[in-house]
Amino acid sequence: MTTSSRWEEFKISMQPRIKEWKFMLRRMRESPLSIAGIAIIVGFIIIALLAPVLAPPTNSDPFIIPSDDEISKLDPTPIPPSTKHLFGTTGIHQYDIYYACIWGTITAFRVGITTVAISLIIGLTVGVAAAYYGGMADEVLMRFTDIIIAFPGLILAMALVIAIPSTFSLNISLILTVILGLTVLFMFLKRVNMKITAPLLIIFIVALVSLFNPINLDFNINRLDKVLIALWLIGWPSYARVIRGEVLRVKNEDFVEAAKAAGASDLRIVMKHLLPNSIYPVLIMASLDTGSIVLTAAALSFLGLGAPTNYADWGQIIQRSQTWIYAGGNLVRNMHVFLIPGIFIFVFVLGWNLLGDAFRDVLDPTLRRR
Amino acid sequence: MGLATYVIRRLIFLIPVLLGVTVLIFALTMFFSPTQRALLYIRNPQALRPEAIQGVIDKYHLNDPFYVQYFVWLSEILKGNFGWSKSANMPVLSAIAVKFPATFEIIMFAAPVIVILGLYLGIQSAVHRDTIVDHITRTTSIIGWSLPSFWLGLVLLAIFYGYLGWCPPGRLSSDAQNFVVSGQFTKYTGLYILDGFLNGQLWISWDAFRHVILPATVIIVIDIALIVRVARSSMLEALTKAYVIAARAKGLTEKEVINKHARRNALIPVVTISGLLVGGLITGVTITETVFGFGGLGNWAATSAQHLDIPSVLGFAMFTAIVFVITNLIVDILYAYIDPRIRLT
Numbered sequence: 001m002t003t004s005s006r007w008e009e010f011k012i013s014m015q016p017r018i019k020e021w022k023f024m025l026r027r028m029r030e031s032p033l034s035i036a037g038i039a040i041i042v043g044f045i046i047i048a049l050l051a052p053v054l055a056p057p058t059n060s061d062p063f064i065i066p067s068d069d070e071i072s073k074l075d076p077t078p079i080p081p082s083t084k085h086l087f088g089t090t091g092i093h094q095y096d097i098y099y100a101c102i103w104g105t106i107t108a109f110r111v112g113i114t115t116v117a118i119s120l121i122i123g124l125t126v127g128v129a130a131a132y133y134g135g136m137a138d139e140v141l142m143r144f145t146d147i148i149i150a151f152p153g154l155i156l157a158m159a160l161v162i163a164i165p166s167t168f169s170l171n172i173s174l175i176l177t178v179i180l181g182l183t184v185l186f187m188f189l190k191r192v193n194m195k196i197t198a199p200l201l202i203i204f205i206v207a208l209v210s211l212f213n214p215i216n217l218d219f220n221i222n223r224l225d226k227v228l229i230a231l232w233l234i235g236w237p238s239y240a241r242v243i244r245g246e247v248l249r250v251k252n253e254d255f256v257e258a259a260k261a262a263g264a265s266d267l268r269i270v271m272k273h274l275l276p277n278s279i280y281p282v283l284i285m286a287s288l289d290t291g292s293i294v295l296t297a298a299a300l301s302f303l304g305l306g307a308p309t310n311y312a313d314w315g316q317i318i319q320r321s322q323t324w325i326y327a328g329g330n331l332v333r334n335m336h337v338f339l340i341p342g343i344f345i346f347v348f349v350l351g352w353n354l355l356g357d358a359f360r361d362v363l364d365p366t367l368r369r370r
Numbered sequence: 371m372g373l374a375t376y377v378i379r380r381l382i383f384l385i386p387v388l389l390g391v392t393v394l395i396f397a398l399t400m401f402f403s404p405t406q407r408a409l410l411y412i413r414n415p416q417a418l419r420p421e422a423i424q425g426v427i428d429k430y431h432l433n434d435p436f437y438v439q440y441f442v443w444l445s446e447i448l449k450g451n452f453g454w455s456k457s458a459n460m461p462v463l464s465a466i467a468v469k470f471p472a473t474f475e476i477i478m479f480a481a482p483v484i485v486i487l488g489l490y491l492g493i494q495s496a497v498h499r500d501t502i503v504d505h506i507t508r509t510t511s512i513i514g515w516s517l518p519s520f521w522l523g524l525v526l527l528a529i530f531y532g533y534l535g536w537c538p539p540g541r542l543s544s545d546a547q548n549f550v551v552s553g554q555f556t557k558y559t560g561l562y563i564l565d566g567f568l569n570g571q572l573w574i575s576w577d578a579f580r581h582v583i584l585p586a587t588v589i590i591v592i593d594i595a596l597i598v599r600v601a602r603s604s605m606l607e608a609l610t611k612a613y614v615i616a617a618r619a620k621g622l623t624e625k626e627v628i629n630k631h632a633r634r635n636a637l638i639p640v641v642t643i644s645g646l647l648v649g650g651l652i653t654g655v656t657i658t659e660t661v662f663g664f665g666g667l668g669n670w671a672a673t674s675a676q677h678l679d680i681p682s683v684l685g686f687a688m689f690t691a692i693v694f695v696i697t698n699l700i701v702d703i704l705y706a707y708i709d710p711r712i713r714l715t
Contacts (some may be wrong), residue, residue, distance in 0.1 A: 033508070033509070033512075128490075141388065143390065146387060146390070147387060147390030147391060147393075147394055148394070150387050150390070150391060150690070150691045150694060151391060151394060151690070151691070152656075152671070152686070152687065152690045154656050154657070154672075155656070155671050155672070155675050155683060155686060155687065155690075156394075156687075157684055158675035158676060159395075159398055159675045159678065160398070162675065162676065162678050163399075163401040163402070163678070164396045164401070165401060218682070291516060295516075295518055295519075298518055299518070299519070299520060299656075299657045300521075302518075302520045302657065302660075303657070303660065303672055303676065304676070305676065315518075315614070318518075318520065318521060318524070321524055322661075323377055324538060325539050325661065325662075325663060326540070326663070327528060329532060331524070331527055331528045331531070331532045332532035332533060335528055338521060338524045338525075339525070339666050342518060342521035342524070342525070345518045345521065346516055346517055346518060346521065349516040349517075349518070350513065350516035353512055353515060353516050354512065357512065370494065
C-alpha cells in the first residue's frame with residue numbers, strides 16, 4: 001500500500017470523528033452558559049500566565065507572599081484595600097492579598113488539574129483491570145474501592161495530610177520487588193500469556209542489583225504536596241466504579257471478541273477497543289469534579305491543613321478570618337480578607353462547573369440530541 | 371423473601387466494610403513510630419515518663435509485627451472499647467451520642483427543604499425546558515454548587531451577626547447555655563429546639579433556632595443543586611417515554627400527564643441521590659459546623675483528624691459507614707414503594 005492511499009484511508013476513517021467534533025463545537029457555541037464557563041477559565045489562564053507581570057515577585061520563590069513585618073509589629077490589624085495594597089492585607093505579618101490572589105490562581109490550577117489527572121489514571125487502571133480480568137481480581141479491587149468510598153472523604157484527607165511524613169525515603173529495590181511480586185501473582189492468578197517475560201526479567205535483575213546496592217529516593221514533601229497526595233488517594237474510587245461498569249458493558253461486544261480472536265494483546269484491546277468506547281462518562285465526571293476538588297483543597301486550607309501560611313493560596317488567606325467568628329464587629333471591619341479570595345475561589349469553581357455541565361450536555365448521548 | 375431477611379442480609383454486608391475501615395485506619399497509624407503511637411494512649415500529661423511510654427508499648431504490643439498489632443488493636447475494638455476521644459475528653463461512643471443531636475438539628479431543617487424544594491424546582495425546570503424558568507433555576511443552582519461553604523458561612527455571619535446581630539455563631543447563647551447545664555433543664559432528645567418546648571422554656575427553643583438557621587441555610591444553598599440537577603434530567607427523560615406520549619394522545623391534560631404519569635417515574639434517581647445526600651449530611655457537615663463553631667459530629671471529627679486522635683477518627687468512620695449502609699437500605703426499600711415492579715431480592 002502506498003503512503004498516499006493510506007493517507008486517503010486515514011482521512012476517510014477520520015471523517016465521522018471530525019463530524020462529531022464539529023457537532024460538539026456547534027452545540028457548545030449555542031449555549032450561553034458554556035461560553036461563560038470557557039470565558040471564565042480562559043480569563044484565569046491569562047491571569048496565571050501574566051502573574052509575574054501583574055504581581056512581580058519579590059522573593060526567589062514566587063509563591064511566597066510578600067509581607068510587611070514592620071507595620072505588623074506596630075499594628076497587627078488588617079489594612080483595608082488601598083492603592084499600595086490593592087486588596088488590603090491580612091493582619092498578622094500583613095501579607096498582601098492581591099499578590100496572594102494572583103499567584104493563588106496558579107496554585108488552584110495545579111491542585112485541580114493534577115488531582116483530576118492522577119485520580120483518573122489510578123481510577124481507570126483499577127476499574128479497567130477489575131472489569132477486564134474479572135473473578136478474584138475484580139472482587140479484591142472493588143471491595144478495596146468500596147472501603148475508600150465508605151470512608152468520609154474530607155476526614156480521610158485530613159488524616160492523610162497529617163499522617164504523611166514530611167521527608168520520605170523510598171527504597172527502589174523494595175518498590176521493584178513489590179511490583180514484581182504483584183505482577184507474578186497476577187499472571188499466576190489469570191494465567192496470562194508470557195509475552196511480558198522480558199521486561200519482567202529486567203525488573204528482576206535491577207531489583208536484585210539494587211537489593212545489594214540500596215538506592216534511596218529522598219523526597220521532601222511540603223504541606224501543599226501532602227494535600228495533593230491526599231486528594232489523589234481519595235479521588236479515584238468513583239472513577240474506578242464508573243469505568244468498571246462501562247467496561248463490563250462493552251467487554252462482551254463482538255468487536256472485542258474479534259480482537260481477541262485475532263490475537264491482540266490485553267493492552268491493545270484495552271487501549272484500542274475498551275477505553276475509547278467506555279471513557280466518556282468518566283471524562284464528564286472528571287470535568288465536573290475539577291471545581292469541587294479545588295473547593296475541597298480550599299476547605300482543607302481553611303481548616304489550617306493546606307498550604308503553609310506564607311504560601312499564595314486562596315483558602316489559606318480566608319483561614320485568617322476564622323479568629324473573628326465570635327467577634328462580629330471585626331468580621332465586618334476586616335471583610336476584605338475573606339471576601340476577595342472567596343470571590344476568586346467561587347468564580348474559578350463556577351467556571352469549571354459551567355464547563356463540566358456543557359461537556360456533559362455535549363458528550364452524553366442520552367441528553368444531547370433532544 | 372421477606373423484608374426482614376432482606377434487611378438482615380444487607381446488614382451482614384456491613385461487616386466486611388467495617389473491617390476494611392479498621393484496616394485503613396490501622397494502615398494510617400503505621401506511618402508513626404511506636405513511641406508516637408504510645409502517646410495516643412496516654413490521657414494524663416503527668417504520665418509522660420519514658421518508662422510509662424515503654425509500658426504502653428509493651429501493653430499494646432506496639433513493637434511487634436504489624437499483624438500482631440492489628441489483632442491486638444482489633445480485639446479491643448470488638449470488645450466495644452473504642453477508646454478515649456482526646457478531642458472531646460470523653461469515651462468515643464459517648465462523644466458520638468453527645469454530638470449527634472447538634473448535627474441532627476441542622477439536618478432536620480436543611481434536608482426536607484433540600485429534597486422537597488429541589489425536587490419541585492427540578493421538575494419545573496424540566497417541564498418548562500429552555501424557558502426563562504429553566505435558565506434561572508439552572509443558573510442559580512450551579513452558582514450555589516460553586517460557592518465555598520466556609521466562605522458563604524463567613525459572609526452570612528458578617529451580615530446577620532456582624533451588621534444585624536440576629537444570628538450569632540455557636541449552638542446557644544451564653545445565658546441559654548448556662549440555663550441548659552444548670553440542672554433546671556431536662557435533655558429529653560438533645561435537640562435544644564424540641565427540648566425547649568418539652569421543658570416549657572420557649573426562649574431556649576428560639577435561641578437554638580436563631581443559631582441553627584444560618585448553618586442550615588448554607589447547606590441548603592449549596593446542596594440543593596444536586597437534587598435540582600438529578601430531578602431535572604430524570605424528568606426530562608421520563609417526558610420522552612412512550613407512556614407519556616400515550617397519555618397525551620388519549621387527551622389527558624398536561625397537569626395530569628406530568629403529575630400522574632411522568633413524575634412518579636422520575637422519582638427513582640432523585641430518591642437515590644437524596645439518600646446519599648442525607649447520609650452524607652448526617653456524617654459530614656464538617657466545614658459548615660466548623661465555620662459556625664456549632665460543636666456537632668463534623669466539627670468533632672475535624673478536630674480529631676487535625677490532632678490525629680485515632681480512636682475518634684475510627685469511631686467517626688465506623689459511624690459513617692453504618693449510616694451509609696442504612697440510608698442505602700432505606701433507599702432500596704423506598705424503591706419498592708415507588709415502583710411496584712421492583713422486588714427486594
